Amino acid sequence: MDNKEKDDKYFGRGNQALDLEVTRAKGSYIYAANGKKYIDFLGGAGVGNLGWGVEEIEEAIRKKDRPAYVYPNFYYRGWSELAEVLAKLAPGKLQKSYRMTGGSEAVDAALEMATMYTGREKILSIEGSYHGNTMGALSIGATKKKKGFPKLLEGFEKLELPLNSEKLERVKKLLSTKEFAAVIMEPVIINLGVVVPEKEFMAGLNKICKDTGTLLIMDEAITGFGRTGKMFASEHFDIEPDILGMAKAITAGHAGMGAVITTSEIDRQLSGKIGLYSSYGWHPVAVDASLAALHYLEKNQKRLFENIEQLAETFKNGISEVNFRKEPEVRIKGAAIGVEVYDEDYASNIKQKALEKGLLINTEGSSLLFLPNFQMPQKTALEGLNLLKSCT
Numbered sequence: 001m002d003n004k005e006k007d008d009k010y011f012g013r014g015n016q017a018l019d020l021e022v023t024r025a026k027g028s029y030i031y032a033a034n035g036k037k038y039i040d041f042l043g044g045a046g047v048g049n050l051g052w053g054v055e056e057i058e059e060a061i062r063k064k065d066r067p068a069y070v071y072p073n074f075y076y077r078g079w080s081e082l083a084e085v086l087a088k089l090a091p092g093k094l095q096k097s098y099r100m101t102g103g104s105e106a107v108d109a110a111l112e113m114a115t116m117y118t119g120r121e122k123i124l125s126i127e128g129s130y131h132g133n134t135m136g137a138l139s140i141g142a143t144k145k146k147k148g149f150p151k152l153l154e155g156f157e158k159l160e161l162p163l164n165s166e167k168l169e170r171v172k173k174l175l176s177t178k179e180f181a182a183v184i185m186e187p188v189i190i191n192l193g194v195v196v197p198e199k200e201f202m203a204g205l206n207k208i209c210k211d212t213g214t215l216l217i218m219d220e221a222i223t224g225f226g227r228t229g230k231m232f233a234s235e236h237f238d239i240e241p242d243i244l245g246m247a248k249a250i251t252a253g254h255a256g257m258g259a260v261i262t263t264s265e266i267d268r269q270l271s272g273k274i275g276l277y278s279s280y281g282w283h284p285v286a287v288d289a290s291l292a293a294l295h296y297l298e299k300n301q302k303r304l305f306e307n308i309e310q311l312a313e314t315f316k317n318g319i320s321e322v323n324f325r326k327e328p329e330v331r332i333k334g335a336a337i338g339v340e341v342y343d344e345d346y347a348s349n350i351k352q353k354a355l356e357k358g359l360l361i362n363t364e365g366s367s368l369l370f371l372p373n374f375q376m377p378q379k380t381a382l383e384g385l386n387l388l389k390s391c392t
């Protein structure tokens with residue numbers, strides 16, 4: 001039985017895989033069993049912010065002197081060290097981190113925290129968004145995705161795009177009821193093809209939340225750790241999140257991990273009431289990977305963020321030279337690049353052709369999505385953009 005047959009027989013997939021069997025990943029390239037090498041504009045959907053196989057991080061993981069496992073109700077130096085790093089990197093007064101295994105779990109924990117803290121049941125989120133696959137994450141996500149489910153959680157209201165100052169009227173009307181525990185969103189909505197809310201909307205949303213005692217939750221699973229050109233995308237706006245979810249690039253792809261960070265005030269109120277036990281949250285191997293990845297990110301921040309700015313420019317220019325069927329809408333925030341091509345099938349065809357030519361890209365509905373790593377040489381970006389020209 002070859003690998004594809006075995007996968008087909010035993011491996012559960014919610015959707016169709018791309019025709020690519022990975023054997024190795026290094027820097028900006030993915031290597032496949034068919035001997036081909038692919039330029040990676042997909043970046044593991046936002047996991048690979050530093051490029052693949054960064055030696056310093058791999059070295060830290062190879063380190064031997066760590067326990068095989070730490071039971072959650074023990075103390076562990078790696079946990080307090082990582083929590084301290086996250087508190088330093090996170091915006092505003094966010095200080096107390098909870099251990100999670102990934103982004104979906106972080107979202108559900110954030111919802112749990114907000115409902116318990118406020119004693120309210122309703123949640124406001126963005127229509128069409130994606131926050132993961134747990135029941136809470138699905139419930140705040142795209143309403144249309146609910147169709148296959150007999151029942152999801154209740155009490156969820158959705159805001160439609162665009163997120164501009166006119167939308168604040170509706171936000172005010174909903175939140176003034178004081179029935180909402182929280183508003184949750186990605187600060188830059190990468191999962192809708194890099195939608196950047198208006199600054200006035202975000203500032204207004206922040207104010208209405210504070211005035212009505214509604215918590216503001218930012219899901220930074222993809223946007224966190226530099227993706228949009230700031231350490232956290234929340235920093236682009238005049239907002240003060242009460243809870244923030246992290247995942248994906250928290251280990252730069254070297255191990256599974258997530259985190260929820262909140263203020264010490266909220267944490268104090270929840271203490272002793274909320275049970276966020278996680279058997280594998282912040283496993284010692286993942287902690288070493290994360291500490292090394294975040295250390296690398298901090299140490300090289302200037303160089304990496306400068307390269308992000310250049311990449312943004314290179315992508316903007318490169319995309320303008322691609323001959324799409326119709327003039328696309330290009331949305332770029334740092335190293336998050338969305339290209340609206342107005343047709344889902346057309347977007348999928350481009351993705352398929354790109355794969356055949358040796359370029360990996362993603363799609364979100366009718367948008368192409370590029371999430372290059374922050375160390376991608378401009379030359380590699382140009383090579384990839386050149387390949388894209390022959391795919392439209």
Ligand SMILES: Cc1ncc(COP(=O)(O)O)c(C=O)c1O
Pocket residue numbers: 045101102103104105107130131132133186191219220221222247248258
């Ligand atoms: C914004 C956002 N939240 C949550 C998740 C879920 O994260 P995970 O796949 O680690 O559960 C994702 C994953 O794509 C995401 O993009």
